[in-house]
Amino acid sequence: QKEVEQDPGPLSVPEGAIVSLNCTYSNSAFQYFMWYRQYSRKGPELLMYTYSSGNKEDGRFTAQVDKSSKYISLFIRDSQPSDSATYLCAMSALDTGRRALTFGSGTRLQVQP
């Protein structure tokens, strides 16, 4: 079983829709939760970064963490064709000496104009 599970998609939605992207994880030590966006043949870029449980909003993007369920979400409001990309969740534990992230496999999102 992978430490982080993510539905690969593709998820296809019409322009303007609300998008919900999700990850589940098994390691209860994870405290930091990130969402990266990756366009085709490009490097990932950091979208959202949250610590522990709760919500964080940035423009059209909202990240939500439910540590009791080991479940994180990224919501995209008023989705645009330019949001079409692969979205990767990533996580890490408090400083264990291993300064690196554990990634999900990514969900491919297609926003249709």
Place this chain on the structure above:
Amino acid sequence: DGGITQSPKYLFRKEGQNVTLSCEQNLNHDAMYWYRQDPGQGLRLIYYSQIVNDFQKGDIAEGYSVSREKKESFPLTVTSAQKNPTAFYLCASSNRVSYNEQFFGPGTRLTVL
């Protein structure tokens, strides 16, 4: 402009040959990372370095080697011992303290012929 550069963008190698992938950053980051990305598997950590002249193995270090002689540079050598080297290779860097906020380069796509 501050950022991370990787070269070359595309690389072709014959079986049995070693090849070195370049990664340079001018973000003044202490930590640098190498990930491998395969379809449907997300990013997997190969090696990381928190400081010059020091580096640690990640989850899939076999068949790879690195060096960190300068803060700005973290080259990755894919050796002939790597059984399945065809993949997309991503370099990243971060502040040594805020290691969850990693900035990625554009990637190198390596194909073994």
